Amino acid sequence: MPVSEAEAFYEREAHDRFLPTAYTRGPWDADSQHAGPPAALLALAVEQRPGGRPDLRIVRLTYEILRPVPLLPLRVRTRVLRAGRKVELVEASLAPDGGQEVMRATALLMKAAPGSVPEVPPERQVPGPGPGSVPPKAFFPVPWDQGYHTAMDVSFAAGSFLETGPATAWMRMRVPLVAHEEITPLSRVLTAADSGNGVSASLDFRRYVFINADLTVSLHRFPEGEWVCLDARTTVDGAGIGLAESALHDEKGPLGRGTQSLYVAERG
Numbered sequence: 286m287p288v289s290e291a292e293a294f295y296e297r298e299a300h301d302r303f304l305p306t307a308y309t310r311g312p313w314d315a316d317s318q319h320a321g322p323p324a325a326l327l328a329l330a331v332e333q334r335p336g337g338r339p340d341l342r343i344v345r346l347t348y349e350i351l352r353p354v355p356l357l358p359l360r361v362r363t364r365v366l367r368a369g370r371k372v373e374l375v376e377a378s379l380a381p382d383g384g385q386e387v388m389r390a391t392a393l394l395m396k397a398a399p400g401s402v403p404e405v406p407p408e409r410q411v412p413g414p415g416p417g418s419v420p421p422k423a424f425f426p427v428p429w430d431q432g433y434h435t436a437m438d439v440s441f442a443a444g445s446f447l448e449t450g451p452a453t454a455w456m457r458m459r460v461p462l463v464a465h466e467e468i469t470p471l472s473r474v475l476t477a478a479d480s481g482n483g484v485s486a487s488l489d490f491r492r493y494v495f496i497n498a499d500l501t502v503s504l505h506r507f508p509e510g511e512w513v514c515l516d517a518r519t520t521v522d523g524a525g526i527g528l529a530e531s532a533l534h535d536e537k538g539p540l541g542r543g544t545q546s547l548y549v550a551e552r553g
Contacts, residue, residue, distance in 0.1 A: 288356050293464035294322040294436065294476075301330075301361050302382075308460055310356060310432035312424065312483075313494075317353040319433035320388070324348055324500060325462050325475035327377040327390040330361040332469060334375060341373055341394040342507075343471060348500040349389045357381040371396045407505075407539040413442030415536055416455035416512045422446065425490060436460050437477070442514075446483065451518035454484045457511045470507035474533060477513040478502050478543040481531035485517035494552055495519070495527055497545035504533070504541035512536060515543070525549045 288307050289296040295303040303326060311319035328346055331337075359379055367374040373394040380386045413419075416438075424434040425446045436459050444452025456477040461468050479500050488495060514534035521527040527547030533540040 289464075291464040293461040293466075295326060295462060296464045297466070298358065303359050303361065303463070305356050305359065307356075307429075307431040308433065308436035309354075310429065312427045312432065312434055314353065315429055316356055318356060319479065320348075320350055320354065320497070320500065321433065321476045321479040322462065323354045323359070323379055323388050324390070324479055325472040326359075326361060327379055327388065328392070328471050328475045329462060329469065330363050330377045331375050331390070331392045331394075332471060334363045334365075334377075338373070340396055340398070342397040343392050343504070344395050345393040345501070345503045346475070347391045350387075350498055350500070351389065352385065352387050354379065354387045355381055355384075357384075359387075366391070410538055411514065411534045411536065412453050412516045412532075415442075416440045416457070416514075418442075419455075437480075444485070446486075449487055449489060450485070451516075452484045453514065453516045454480070455512050455514045456480065457513070470509070471504075473508055473511065473513050474502065474504065474540065477515060478531065478533065479545070481515050481517040481543055482519055482527075482529035482545050482547055484515050484531075485519045485529060487519040487521055487527075488549070492552055493549060495521070495529075495547045495549045497529065497547050499546050500543065501545075502533070502541065502543045506540055508535040508540055509537050510535055513540075519547070521547070521549050 289304040309318040379388040438457040440455040442453040516532040519529045529545040531543040
Protein backbone atom coordinates (compact mmCIF):
# COMPACT_ATOMS: atom_id res chain seq x y z
CA MET A 286 0.00 0.00 0.00
CA PRO A 287 1.60 3.33 -1.08
CA VAL A 288 1.37 5.15 2.24
CA SER A 289 3.79 8.03 2.81
CA GLU A 290 5.91 8.16 5.96
CA ALA A 291 5.96 11.98 6.15
CA GLU A 292 5.18 13.64 9.50
CA ALA A 293 1.88 15.01 8.21
CA PHE A 294 -1.52 13.71 7.12
CA TYR A 295 -0.59 14.06 3.43
CA GLU A 296 2.40 14.60 1.18
CA ARG A 297 1.79 16.72 -1.90
CA GLU A 298 3.09 15.08 -5.10
CA ALA A 299 1.58 17.65 -7.48
CA HIS A 300 -0.73 20.63 -7.19
CA ASP A 301 -3.79 18.35 -7.20
CA ARG A 302 -2.31 14.96 -6.15
CA PHE A 303 -1.72 13.86 -2.55
CA LEU A 304 -0.25 10.77 -0.95
CA PRO A 305 -1.85 9.91 2.44
CA THR A 306 0.22 8.88 5.42
CA ALA A 307 -0.66 6.41 8.15
CA TYR A 308 -1.88 9.37 10.26
CA THR A 309 -5.03 9.51 8.07
CA ARG A 310 -6.03 5.94 8.98
CA GLY A 311 -9.36 5.80 10.81
CA PRO A 312 -10.15 3.67 13.87
CA TRP A 313 -12.52 1.20 12.15
CA ASP A 314 -10.73 -0.02 8.99
CA ALA A 315 -6.99 -0.33 8.43
CA ASP A 316 -7.44 0.43 4.71
CA SER A 317 -9.63 3.55 5.08
CA GLN A 318 -9.06 7.12 6.18
CA HIS A 319 -10.82 8.98 8.97
CA ALA A 320 -13.05 11.51 7.17
CA GLY A 321 -11.52 14.48 9.00
CA PRO A 322 -8.25 14.75 7.03
CA PRO A 323 -9.85 14.40 3.55
CA ALA A 324 -12.52 16.93 4.58
CA ALA A 325 -9.74 19.37 5.45
CA LEU A 326 -7.93 18.53 2.20
CA LEU A 327 -11.02 19.41 0.11
CA ALA A 328 -11.41 22.69 2.02
CA LEU A 329 -7.75 23.48 1.37
CA ALA A 330 -8.31 22.88 -2.34
CA VAL A 331 -11.15 25.40 -2.29
CA GLU A 332 -8.94 27.92 -0.45
CA GLN A 333 -6.09 27.39 -2.94
CA ARG A 334 -8.17 27.16 -6.14
CA PRO A 335 -6.78 29.08 -9.14
CA GLY A 336 -8.40 32.48 -9.46
CA GLY A 337 -9.74 32.49 -5.91
CA ARG A 338 -10.61 35.93 -4.56
CA PRO A 339 -8.98 36.98 -1.26
CA ASP A 340 -12.08 38.96 -0.23
CA LEU A 341 -14.27 35.82 -0.21
CA ARG A 342 -14.44 33.67 2.93
CA ILE A 343 -15.76 30.12 3.25
CA VAL A 344 -18.82 30.21 5.50
CA ARG A 345 -20.28 26.75 4.90
CA LEU A 346 -18.99 23.38 3.70
CA THR A 347 -21.29 20.46 2.94
CA TYR A 348 -19.66 17.07 2.38
CA GLU A 349 -21.08 13.93 0.82
CA ILE A 350 -19.07 10.88 1.90
CA LEU A 351 -19.83 8.63 -1.07
CA ARG A 352 -17.68 5.66 -0.03
CA PRO A 353 -14.76 4.95 2.30
CA VAL A 354 -11.70 7.05 1.46
CA PRO A 355 -8.84 4.60 0.76
CA LEU A 356 -5.20 4.98 1.78
CA LEU A 357 -4.20 5.52 -1.85
CA PRO A 358 -2.90 8.49 -3.84
CA LEU A 359 -5.76 10.97 -4.26
CA ARG A 360 -6.57 13.70 -6.76
CA VAL A 361 -8.56 16.80 -5.90
CA ARG A 362 -10.62 18.68 -8.48
CA THR A 363 -12.42 21.99 -8.03
CA ARG A 364 -14.91 23.90 -10.15
CA VAL A 365 -16.90 27.08 -9.63
CA LEU A 366 -20.64 26.40 -9.69
CA ARG A 367 -21.66 30.03 -9.23
CA ALA A 368 -19.55 33.16 -9.36
CA GLY A 369 -20.97 36.43 -8.05
CA ARG A 370 -19.77 39.72 -6.61
CA LYS A 371 -20.87 38.83 -3.07
CA VAL A 372 -21.46 35.06 -3.08
CA GLU A 373 -19.64 32.17 -4.73
CA LEU A 374 -20.33 28.43 -4.79
CA VAL A 375 -17.41 26.03 -5.37
CA GLU A 376 -17.39 22.25 -5.66
CA ALA A 377 -14.39 20.08 -4.76
CA SER A 378 -14.14 16.34 -5.32
CA LEU A 379 -11.72 13.63 -4.22
CA ALA A 380 -10.91 10.37 -6.03
CA PRO A 381 -8.06 7.85 -6.18
CA ASP A 382 -6.14 7.61 -9.44
CA GLY A 383 -8.40 5.93 -11.99
CA GLY A 384 -11.06 5.25 -9.36
CA GLN A 385 -14.51 6.44 -8.42
CA GLU A 386 -15.17 9.67 -6.57
CA VAL A 387 -15.09 9.01 -2.82
CA MET A 388 -15.91 12.40 -1.31
CA ARG A 389 -17.40 15.67 -2.51
CA ALA A 390 -17.69 19.10 -0.92
CA THR A 391 -19.79 22.11 -1.81
CA ALA A 392 -18.41 25.34 -0.36
CA LEU A 393 -20.38 28.56 0.05
CA LEU A 394 -18.21 31.67 0.10
CA MET A 395 -19.28 35.22 0.97
CA LYS A 396 -17.59 38.57 0.56
CA ALA A 397 -15.97 39.64 3.85
CA ALA A 398 -15.43 43.32 4.64
CA PRO A 399 -13.97 43.65 8.17
CA GLY A 400 -15.36 46.58 10.14
CA SER A 401 -18.22 47.24 7.71
CA VAL A 402 -21.04 46.42 10.17
CA PRO A 403 -21.47 46.32 13.97
CA GLU A 404 -20.34 43.03 15.48
CA VAL A 405 -22.98 40.97 17.30
CA PRO A 406 -21.14 38.25 19.26
CA PRO A 407 -22.88 34.99 20.22
CA GLU A 408 -24.22 34.77 23.75
CA ARG A 409 -22.96 31.25 24.43
CA GLN A 410 -19.37 31.08 25.61
CA VAL A 411 -16.76 28.32 25.63
CA PRO A 412 -18.15 25.31 27.54
CA GLY A 413 -16.24 24.03 30.58
CA PRO A 414 -12.50 24.33 31.22
CA GLY A 415 -10.07 25.09 28.42
CA PRO A 416 -7.61 22.57 26.94
CA GLY A 417 -4.80 23.60 29.28
CA SER A 418 -6.94 22.85 32.34
CA VAL A 419 -7.78 19.21 31.64
CA PRO A 420 -5.43 16.26 31.04
CA PRO A 421 -5.49 14.48 27.67
CA LYS A 422 -7.59 11.29 27.46
CA ALA A 423 -6.86 8.36 25.19
CA PHE A 424 -8.97 7.31 22.24
CA PHE A 425 -10.91 4.08 22.55
CA PRO A 426 -8.77 1.01 21.76
CA VAL A 427 -7.51 1.02 18.15
CA PRO A 428 -5.81 -2.13 16.75
CA TRP A 429 -2.97 -0.29 14.96
CA ASP A 430 -0.18 1.87 16.27
CA GLN A 431 -0.44 4.88 13.94
CA GLY A 432 -3.51 6.67 12.67
CA TYR A 433 -5.80 9.62 13.23
CA HIS A 434 -5.84 8.65 16.91
CA THR A 435 -2.09 9.37 17.21
CA ALA A 436 -2.17 12.52 15.02
CA MET A 437 -4.57 14.44 17.29
CA ASP A 438 -4.36 15.72 20.86
CA VAL A 439 -7.72 15.34 22.63
CA SER A 440 -8.63 16.86 26.01
CA PHE A 441 -12.17 16.30 27.33
CA ALA A 442 -13.82 19.02 29.40
CA ALA A 443 -16.78 16.63 29.82
CA GLY A 444 -17.24 12.96 28.93
CA SER A 445 -14.73 10.78 27.08
CA PHE A 446 -14.44 8.38 24.16
CA LEU A 447 -15.17 5.51 26.55
CA GLU A 448 -18.39 7.05 27.91
CA THR A 449 -21.72 7.34 26.11
CA GLY A 450 -23.67 10.59 25.88
CA PRO A 451 -22.91 14.25 25.21
CA ALA A 452 -19.29 15.32 25.52
CA THR A 453 -17.06 18.35 25.18
CA ALA A 454 -13.67 17.69 23.60
CA TRP A 455 -10.80 20.00 22.73
CA MET A 456 -8.81 18.77 19.71
CA ARG A 457 -5.48 19.86 18.24
CA MET A 458 -3.51 18.64 15.24
CA ARG A 459 -0.11 17.20 16.16
CA VAL A 460 1.07 17.18 12.54
CA PRO A 461 0.42 19.44 9.51
CA LEU A 462 -2.30 18.61 7.02
CA VAL A 463 0.20 18.67 4.15
CA ALA A 464 3.91 18.08 4.72
CA HIS A 465 6.04 21.27 4.78
CA GLU A 466 2.96 23.52 4.48
CA GLU A 467 1.48 25.84 7.09
CA ILE A 468 -1.80 24.74 8.70
CA THR A 469 -4.67 27.06 7.79
CA PRO A 470 -7.34 27.97 10.37
CA LEU A 471 -9.97 26.19 8.26
CA SER A 472 -7.91 22.99 8.22
CA ARG A 473 -7.87 22.97 12.03
CA VAL A 474 -11.68 23.05 12.13
CA LEU A 475 -12.31 20.47 9.42
CA THR A 476 -9.76 17.96 10.68
CA ALA A 477 -11.64 17.89 14.00
CA ALA A 478 -15.28 18.45 12.99
CA ASP A 479 -15.92 14.95 11.62
CA SER A 480 -15.23 13.51 15.11
CA GLY A 481 -18.52 14.76 16.56
CA ASN A 482 -20.27 11.38 16.33
CA GLY A 483 -17.31 9.61 17.97
CA VAL A 484 -16.90 12.19 20.71
CA SER A 485 -20.60 12.07 21.67
CA ALA A 486 -21.40 8.41 20.95
CA SER A 487 -24.81 7.69 22.48
CA LEU A 488 -24.52 3.91 21.95
CA ASP A 489 -21.74 1.45 22.82
CA PHE A 490 -19.36 1.36 19.82
CA ARG A 491 -18.56 -2.28 20.61
CA ARG A 492 -22.18 -3.24 19.81
CA TYR A 493 -23.27 -0.61 17.28
CA VAL A 494 -21.95 1.28 14.28
CA PHE A 495 -22.95 4.91 13.74
CA ILE A 496 -21.50 5.92 10.40
CA ASN A 497 -21.90 9.43 9.05
CA ALA A 498 -22.69 9.74 5.36
CA ASP A 499 -22.27 13.50 5.34
CA LEU A 500 -20.84 16.46 7.23
CA THR A 501 -21.96 20.08 7.21
CA VAL A 502 -19.91 22.81 8.87
CA SER A 503 -21.12 26.41 9.09
CA LEU A 504 -18.76 29.09 10.42
CA HIS A 505 -19.30 32.72 11.33
CA ARG A 506 -15.52 33.12 11.85
CA PHE A 507 -12.31 31.14 11.50
CA PRO A 508 -10.54 29.84 14.63
CA GLU A 509 -7.69 31.47 16.46
CA GLY A 510 -5.01 29.32 18.03
CA GLU A 511 -4.34 25.61 17.69
CA TRP A 512 -7.28 24.12 19.64
CA VAL A 513 -10.81 23.47 18.35
CA CYS A 514 -13.59 22.43 20.72
CA LEU A 515 -16.51 20.14 19.85
CA ASP A 516 -19.41 20.46 22.28
CA ALA A 517 -21.22 17.46 20.83
CA ARG A 518 -24.34 15.37 21.30
CA THR A 519 -25.93 12.54 19.30
CA THR A 520 -29.59 11.56 18.99
CA VAL A 521 -30.73 8.22 17.52
CA ASP A 522 -34.15 7.14 16.27
CA GLY A 523 -35.17 3.51 16.75
CA ALA A 524 -35.33 3.11 12.96
CA GLY A 525 -31.54 3.39 12.77
CA ILE A 526 -31.16 7.05 11.78
CA GLY A 527 -29.15 9.43 13.92
CA LEU A 528 -27.89 12.99 14.05
CA ALA A 529 -24.68 14.26 15.64
CA GLU A 530 -24.53 18.00 16.37
CA SER A 531 -21.41 19.87 17.45
CA ALA A 532 -21.13 23.44 18.63
CA LEU A 533 -17.66 24.52 17.49
CA HIS A 534 -15.44 26.77 19.61
CA ASP A 535 -11.88 27.93 20.09
CA GLU A 536 -10.41 29.45 23.23
CA LYS A 537 -11.84 32.85 22.24
CA GLY A 538 -15.43 31.63 21.89
CA PRO A 539 -17.97 30.10 19.46
CA LEU A 540 -17.09 29.54 15.80
CA GLY A 541 -20.11 27.83 14.28
CA ARG A 542 -21.75 24.42 14.11
CA GLY A 543 -21.23 20.98 12.58
CA THR A 544 -23.83 18.28 11.85
CA GLN A 545 -23.58 14.67 10.68
CA SER A 546 -26.37 12.36 9.46
CA LEU A 547 -25.79 8.88 10.87
CA TYR A 548 -26.58 5.34 9.76
CA VAL A 549 -26.95 3.31 12.98
CA ALA A 550 -27.03 -0.48 13.17
CA GLU A 551 -26.01 -3.36 15.38
CA ARG A 552 -22.62 -4.83 14.55
CA GLY A 553 -22.60 -8.13 12.71
